Amino acid sequence: xxxxxxxxxxxxxxxxxxxxxxxxxxxxxxxxxxxxxxxxxxxxxxxxxxxxxxxxxxxxxxxxxxxxxxxxxxxxxxxxxxxxxxxxxxxxxxxxxxxxxxxxxxxxxxxxxxxxxxxxxxxxxxxxxxxxxxxxxxxxxxxxxxxxxxxxxxxxxxxxxxxxxxxxxxxxxxxxxxxxxxxxxxxxxxxxxxxxxxxxxxxxxxxxxxxxxxxxxxxxxxxxxxxxxxxxxxxxxxxxxxxxxxxxxxxxxxxxxxxxxxxxxxxxxxxxxxxxxxxxxxxxxxxxxxxxxxxxxxxxxxxxxxxxxxxxxxxxxxxxxxxxxxxxxxxxxxxxxxxxx
Amino acid sequence: xxxxxxxxxxxxxxxxxxxxxxxxxxxxxxxxxxxxxxxxxxxxxxxxxxxxxxxxxxxxxxxxxxxxxxxxxxxxxxxxxxxxxxxxxxxxxxxxxxxxxxxxxxxxxxxxxxxxxxxxxxxxxxxxxxxxxxxxxxxxxxxxxxxxxxxxxxxxxxxxxxxxxxxxxxxxxxxxxxxxxxxxxxxxxxxxxxxxxxxxxxxxxxxxxxxxxxxxxxxxxxxxxxxxxxxxxxxxxxxxxxxxxxxxxxxxxxxxxxxxxxxxxxxxxxxxxxxxxxxxxxxxxxxxxxxxxxxxxxxxxxxxxxxxxxxxxxxxxxxxxxxxxxxxxxxxxxxxxxxxx
Numbered sequence: 001x002x003x004x005x006x007x008x009x010x011x012x013x014x015x016x017x018x019x020x021x022x023x024x025x026x027x028x029x030x031x032x033x034x035x036x037x038x039x040x041x042x043x044x045x046x047x048x049x050x051x052x053x054x055x056x057x058x059x060x061x062x063x064x065x066x067x068x069x070x071x072x073x074x075x076x077x078x079x080x081x082x083x084x085x086x087x088x089x090x091x092x093x094x095x096x097x098x099x100x101x102x103x104x105x106x107x108x109x110x111x112x113x114x115x116x117x118x119x120x121x122x123x124x125x126x127x128x129x130x131x132x133x134x135x136x137x138x139x140x141x142x143x144x145x146x147x148x149x150x151x152x153x154x155x156x157x158x159x160x161x162x163x164x165x166x167x168x169x170x171x172x173x174x175x176x177x178x179x180x181x182x183x184x185x186x187x188x189x190x191x192x193x194x195x196x197x198x199x200x201x202x203x204x205x206x207x208x209x210x211x212x213x214x215x216x217x218x219x220x221x222x223x224x225x226x227x228x229x230x231x232x233x234x235x236x237x238x239x240x241x242x243x244x245x246x247x248x249x250x251x252x253x254x255x256x257x258x259x260x261x262x263x264x265x266x267x268x269x270x271x272x273x274x275x276x277x278x279x280x281x282x283x284x285x286x287x288x289x290x291x292x293x294x295x296x297x298x299x300x301x302x303x304x305x306x307x308x309x310x311x312x313x314x315x316x317x318x319x320x321x322x323x324x325x326x327x328x329x330x331x332x333x334x335x336x337x338x339x340x341x
Numbered sequence: 342x343x344x345x346x347x348x349x350x351x352x353x354x355x356x357x358x359x360x361x362x363x364x365x366x367x368x369x370x371x372x373x374x375x376x377x378x379x380x381x382x383x384x385x386x387x388x389x390x391x392x393x394x395x396x397x398x399x400x401x402x403x404x405x406x407x408x409x410x411x412x413x414x415x416x417x418x419x420x421x422x423x424x425x426x427x428x429x430x431x432x433x434x435x436x437x438x439x440x441x442x443x444x445x446x447x448x449x450x451x452x453x454x455x456x457x458x459x460x461x462x463x464x465x466x467x468x469x470x471x472x473x474x475x476x477x478x479x480x481x482x483x484x485x486x487x488x489x490x491x492x493x494x495x496x497x498x499x500x501x502x503x504x505x506x507x508x509x510x511x512x513x514x515x516x517x518x519x520x521x522x523x524x525x526x527x528x529x530x531x532x533x534x535x536x537x538x539x540x541x542x543x544x545x546x547x548x549x550x551x552x553x554x555x556x557x558x559x560x561x562x563x564x565x566x567x568x569x570x571x572x573x574x575x576x577x578x579x580x581x582x583x584x585x586x587x588x589x590x591x592x593x594x595x596x597x598x599x600x601x602x603x604x605x606x607x608x609x610x611x612x613x614x615x616x617x618x619x620x621x622x623x624x625x626x627x628x629x630x631x632x633x634x635x636x637x638x639x640x641x642x643x644x645x646x647x648x649x650x651x652x653x654x655x656x657x658x659x660x661x662x663x664x665x666x667x668x669x670x671x672x673x674x675x676x677x678x679x680x681x682x
Contacts, residue, residue, distance in 0.1 A: 024380070024483060030415040030555060031384035031478070033486060036377035039365070043372035044475055046429040046465045074371040088387040088429075088473045122473075124387045132429045132463075132473035134385055137372070142365060145374060214371060 079206020167266020222321025420547025508607020563662025
């Protein structure tokens, strides 16, 4: 270890706190040690420069926030209580130590807010910036956790919050003009740059009897298809019922897209999509309202094996969400959010 | 998700098994679910093309083995029972799907051998190949775990197995000639390409009363310094007492280095370095022998705050191990293994 690395690691350590009594050892040892009594839920995500983000349109602080938020969103989708996080960073020489620390600070601010402890990680040189995040959550019993494979014919399809905001924010970043009221535009950019995982709602929904759940990271068109495939059912969504963020219609018009198609294909909203039996409807509405994430019912589950996205005339639309391997740049990501029949 | 990604993910799933009853859910959901009753030990490592490895001198199968082995070695250093692993891959377009699957197969073969379950991960496009590995282990009590900060003056310094083999193997890969007997050369290459984590020995040593422990990933010169710094003591190692792999002397001569200096600076042996009180000596020797990793005693702990590497004349040598941020290529890694006063 040279002085430079040691100083950077010390500076990172100084910025991190312990936000949970579970954590017995963090940072400095070969491994972190955490108390666990029941089930541990673990998710891993990698975010790569030029694929998931562009340094031209994100600050390192926002990037740290967003990578951790997106990872924690996987815990929300399962309904686990968030616990710990680990960050493995690939750092090009062009990223200054100050910027690396800003990335850490952005992640740590979110972690502190959510009671999550950043317990460790790794640093490496690399040619492109990447952030690999591991998050762990906790649950007492599998009964309290949702999966992707539980959808049943007759279920209703619900979604938390509003959609399309993150996609609209990305289009704004790329086009640099939008004509929206300043506050509306700022909220869309915030949804793109600093999403918040629906952790409280995820726990509430899993306990309120959802049959299956997933977070909307790659876009409803991709994520709903996963639910349908893992469950072996047909999932029908009426696009006109999608709850849209304010301003999405205006941005969609600029981009030459139908607003619901933008919302269904652009991704990164990190809302929760789930299916539940009709008799759980009232309980779910109350639970999610209490968790600050009101639910909108957008479709139903039928026997079959497909995703059907229906427009206002009942015509099936063919939309694609985000693809981690086929898209080479974050700019492509904006372009990919287009509809095709 | 396009067809290509889905096919690749299906092919990966088909190659992975569950090797532990702890694992309730793996692959396919947003997160894996694992039973834990006591302590969970977690470590994260990133391996980057051109920094930690070169595709010119490693097969993808060996790379998968080595990345997982190096990560599990962190659990060995703590004395945790190995449990689960997660792989986040950055995949350049130049890496074919067949090669990606070979990487997975290499990791899975090791995982199966050790009773470790690969529970999930992530795939992303990238410009350079990277492998971010998260491993989790289990322990019933903190009393059974070792850390880095427990060295005490009067402790003996011990190391498992033999050193220098991985470094010598790397020099052989780069120089393409060595003049060693075929079998000896093959063993050195194997140590470089397919290291084995000292998991059983780590558990045995942690229970046999070591005060502190670390795995030799970056080289004794770097890793012993960490023990000294974290513990706030002076750690004295006599270089002539280092147990060398067969063939290290010959390769060191080709490289113009003293054999012990190669062994102390080159890294990647993944043996365990520890300190223990003299009265634990006999128990430690027996426990590590039973675990297939005989111990050699190479120094002692004194009051102070430094690492002292002494040559056969008692003169202090200044050696450096491997540095993750300052070295840009795996070739540099070989060059870095040189001594300087």
